[in-house]
Amino acid sequence: MPRLCALCSTQRPILKRPKTGQQICKDCFFYVFETEVHNTILEAKLFQPGDRVAIGASGGKDSTVLAHVMKTLNDRYDYGLELFLLSIDEGITGYRDDSLETVKQNQKEYNLPLKILSYNEFYGWTMDSIVEEVGRRNNCTFCGVFRRQALDRGAAMLGVDHIVTGHNADDVAETVLMNIMRGDIARLGRCTAICTQGEDTIKRSKPFKYTYEKEIVMYAYFKRLTYFSTECIYSPDAYRGHARSFLKMLEAARPSAIIDIIYSGEACEVGEEATKELKERKTCKRCGYIASNDLCKACTLLEGLERGMGNAGITDRGRKQLEASGPTPDGLRTIPFFQMNASTPTDATSSVTTSGQGSGARISPVVDVSAG
Amino acid sequence: MSTSCGNPTVEKDALMPRRRKFDRTKTCIKCKDNQGNVTIRHAVYCKECFFPMLNQKFKRSLEPTINPIPDGPRKKNLYPPGNLLIAFSGGLGSTVLLDLVHKGYVASRKPREDADAAVRKKDPKNEMVWKEVHVCYVEVCGAFPAMRDRTEDVRRVVESYDGFKFVPLRVEDSFDTKWWESVGGKPDKGELRVDITNEDLILLPSSNATSPLSALHTYLSSLPAPTAIPTTLQTLTRLLLLHTARATSSSHFLFGTCLTSLSVSLVSLVAQGGGFNIKEEVQEDWGGEGGRQAVRIVRPLKDIVMKECAMYAWWRGLEVVGQEVWPDARQGIGGITKDFIVGLEKDYPSTVSTITRTCAKLAPKETPAGICTLCNRPAQGHVQDWKTRISIRSLSPSLASPQQPSLAPYLCYMCHTTLTSKSSKKPSSGSSSAGGEEGNEVPLPLWVGARVRRMEREEMRDKVKEFLLDKEEEEEGYAEPI
Known part of the structure; x- marks a missing residue:
């Protein structure tokens, strides 16, 4: 039988x-x-009817499948969400320009409004030029910090309440392991949270938190979804690579290991004593974004780049060198001032057809606009 | 100039300089006089200064845990409320532990007087801190037919020290009613069994007991993945030791887990879903329910790296019996984690201490819903609900009817996963040859049955408590030693 x-x-x-x-x-x-x-x-009660939700879209498998599933579930269960695609162009020739073509194709297939923001317009630097300046060693730090801010700023310009990203179970488990192994208590405390929201930041969540990477690929395969599968051409985070290979070995031995690690991460929290050691959250004096010090990480990194000291935001020694080299010169390029929901348009299409709406923006973000 | 690759244009200076293993000088950083003999995490020590340094680390870890309530920074007399049990595996860590305990707390000390320890005012250095010291070894060769029994080797090592009482056990004792009764357990009318093929782990009526060895084989061969075997043997060994600690009236129970092993076991615990018990993995008080004296589990080598243990054993000329490598141990979560962490430590020094320091800052998010019947550690509730929500395994609701007693609600996440998480590979343990004839019915370790029956009684009592007049009477007959 x-x-x-x-x-x-x-x-x-x-x-x-x-x-x-x-x-x-x-x-x-x-x-x-x-x-x-x-x-x-x-x-997790992630959404309320009427929420405006931006899907962080890179053109890769996770965000492509996320866009498809979010649209499917929104229609099937009548969530009442207004969905957008939000993409960041890091300026990596031969990688991001190609993957953005995939996003544009997805936009047509799913009939969702798309907004693309570029590092070049926001920060005056592309990843290509950053790598030229600082080399490949720490470029992922720049990319990660700049992307986080760019997504929040893009969401604020779209007037959305919520950003959903394609982080999957493998990513979450890998982050739990990595933070334990390198002692990053602050990140360990929040990496398993499905939804993060500060007082002055946009809600971010990971609907694929319990979804295996292999199943995402499988879903895309059987649904015949188009995605861009090339890895970033710049060197990946070496330490994360170690954590990933360890996770893969655990998964091969016991497939439930990924979920087991997430369960472990959810079961514990940073103790009271250790919480006191964590830095208080502040607002960046220069750009208004959330920060741990007077300047946010992105402003520190950008100032280092502008003054030819790429390590300023990476190492303590680099930061001291920057401080020792005198005060910030006048006329230095800075990041536009951040304001939550700077524009709250009533019409979704109008929000994506307007460029440079960030209030007080000294560098006007240029937007590739194409409504579905 | 010739080079190994034969290319004459390669300059010698082009080679990366070898990184120095010590930071400043080859002179001992303690006495600043002798030439150093060993480098421990970039610090150089001579042989004479190494021993006091290690002994100090050991005592600094152990002594604050000896008195029931810590005294704070001011050192007072040590007055443990019971005896001491040392877990001995024959491995490097426990061999060093045995020697350190003997040197520090047994050798050249008078037997302890019978006066109430809590009111003693004498200098504790003159007499033994614990009245009796037991050393317990659990032989696991019963789980693997081809494995050599090392009990006699271990006995020889333990008996080479005076003042230690040797307690040999076998892992199959977990299913042996004689052992259970010897540690104070109540004899039962047969083994409690479980259907391990069903994720609800339906409990089955007790049947006639089989031999302990055959019960162990059935239990191990029924596990759904090879990774579950090392985890299960560790749990059985730990519980055998804990019950022995209670039976020997021990208030303290020492493991020879060094810093390296501790960081491996912490990451391994996280990888198996045991994040809720991170604190217990470092130190725990077990079995303090119902006003009983808890057994405090301490790992006094937790600040000492494996290299220090190895140097100590070498210079002291200690005999390390060694542990048999379990079949499939390398495929287990613990084996994979060990290989990975030891490898990572080479590229990223201080990884092991970072892991333990990070884990020390973590605390469980919720208050425990109960104690796991299998591993006896604090557990969260609603494990099955969580699993069902995030991975759908059936299109219809659970087949287990509410009337069918099930083991799953009494287990922590990690134990439930060990008993149910499947692998694409079948367990290849040698033990599998002996098991399986019982079908899906798997006998459970004896402490599980005792606790499940007690919890069932408690649930029944909760339902009828308004109508009970005499609380004492209905408790009769369901005692268990924990």
């Missing part, structure tokens, strides 16, 4: 689920994949 799907017991199984090891049919796979994301959204 032929084997039947472990879930519906009627169809022939065509895949083995990486998360559970069950042999199931295609329809059941789509059902469990989407329902688990729906359960995650409901359990």
Whole structure:
């Protein structure tokens, strides 16, 4: 007798689920994949009807599948969300320019408004020029810090309440391990949270927090979704690479290891004593974004770049060198002032067709606009 | 100029200079006089200064935990409320621990007087801190047919010290009613069994007991993944030792876990879903329920790296019996973690101390919902609900009816996962050959049955408590030693 799907017991199984090891049919796979994301959204009460939600879209597998699933669930369960695609152009020739083409294609397929913001317009630097200045060693720090701010600023310009990103279970588990191994208590405390929101920042959440990377690829494969699969051409974070290879070994030995690590991360928190050691959250005196010091990380990094001291925001020695070299010269390029929901347009299309709406922006962000 | 690659244009200076293993000088940083003999994390020590330094680290870890309530910075007399049990595996850490305890707290000390320890005012250096010191070894060769029994080797090492009482155990004792009764357990009408193929872990009626060894084989061969075998053996060993600690009236129970092993076990715990028990992995008080004396589990080598242990054992000429390598141990989560952390430490020095310091800053997010019946550690509730929500395994609700007693609600996440998380590989343990004839019915370690029955009684009592007149009477007959 032929084997039947472990879930519906009627169809022939065509895949083995990486998360559970069950042999199931295609329809059941789509059902469990989407329902688990729906359960995650409901359990965490991520959205309210009428929310304007930006999907951080890079053109990669995670964000492509996220856009598809968010649209599907929004229609199926009537979440009442107004969805947007928000992309950041880091300025990496041969990588991001190609992947943005994929995002534009997705925008047409899903009929969602798209907004693209570039590092060049915001910071006056592309990743290509940053790598030319600082080399490949610490370029991921610049990219990560600049992207986070750019997403928040883009969301504020769109007037959205919420950004959803395609971080998956593998990413979360890997971050838990990495933060334990390098003693990053501040990040360890928040890395398993499904939703993060400060008083003055836009809500960010990870609906794929419990979704395995392999299943995301599987979903894209069976749904025939188009995504850009090339890795970034600049060197990846070496330490994260170690954590990732360890996680892959654990997953090979026991597929539930990814979820088990997330469960561990959720079960503990930073103790009271250690919380006192953490820095108080401030507002950047220069650009108004959240900061741990007088200047936010992005402003420190940018000032270092502008003054030819790329290490200023990376190492303590670099920061001291910057301080020793005298006060910030006048006329230095700075990041536009950040204001939550600088514009709150009533019409989604109008928000993406207007460029340079950030209040007090000294560098006017140029926006590639194309409404669906 | 010739070079190894034969290219004459390569300059010698082009080679990366070898990194120095010590920071400043080759002279001992303690006495600043002798030439150094060993480098410990960039600090150089001579042989004479190494021993007091290690001994000081050991005492600094152990002594603040000896009195029931810590005295703070001011050192007072040590007055443990019970005896001492040392877990001995024959490995490097426990061999060093045994020697340090003997040198520091047993050798050249008078037997302790019978006066109440809490009111003693005498200098503790003159007499033994603990009245009795037991050394317990758990032999696991029963789990693997081809493995050599090392009990006699271990006995020889333990008996080479005076003042230690040797307690040999076998891992199959977990299923042996004689052992259970010897540690104060109540005899039962048969083994409690569980259907391990069902994620609800349905409890089955007790049946006639099989031999302990055959029960162990059935239990191990029923586990769903090879990674579950090392984890299970560790849990069984830990619980055998804990019950022995209680039976020997021990208030303190020492493990020879060094800093390197501790960081491996912490990451391994996180990787298996045991993040809620990070604190217990470093130090825990066990079995203090119902006003009983808790056993405090301490790891006094937790600030000493493996290299220091190795140097200590070498210079003291200690015999390290060594541990048998378990089949599949390298494939286990612990084995993978050990390989990874030891490798990472080479490229990123101080990784092991960073891991332990980071974990020391973590605390459980919720108050425990109960104690896991299998590992006896604090557990969170609603494990199955969480698992069902994030990974759908059935299109219909759970098949287990509310009437069917189930083990799953009494387990912590990690134990539930160990018993249910499947792997694409089948367990290849040698033990599998002996098991399986019982079908899906798997016997449970004896402490599980005792606790499950007690919890079932408590639930029943909760339902009828308004109608009970005499509390004492209905508790009768369901005692267990924890």
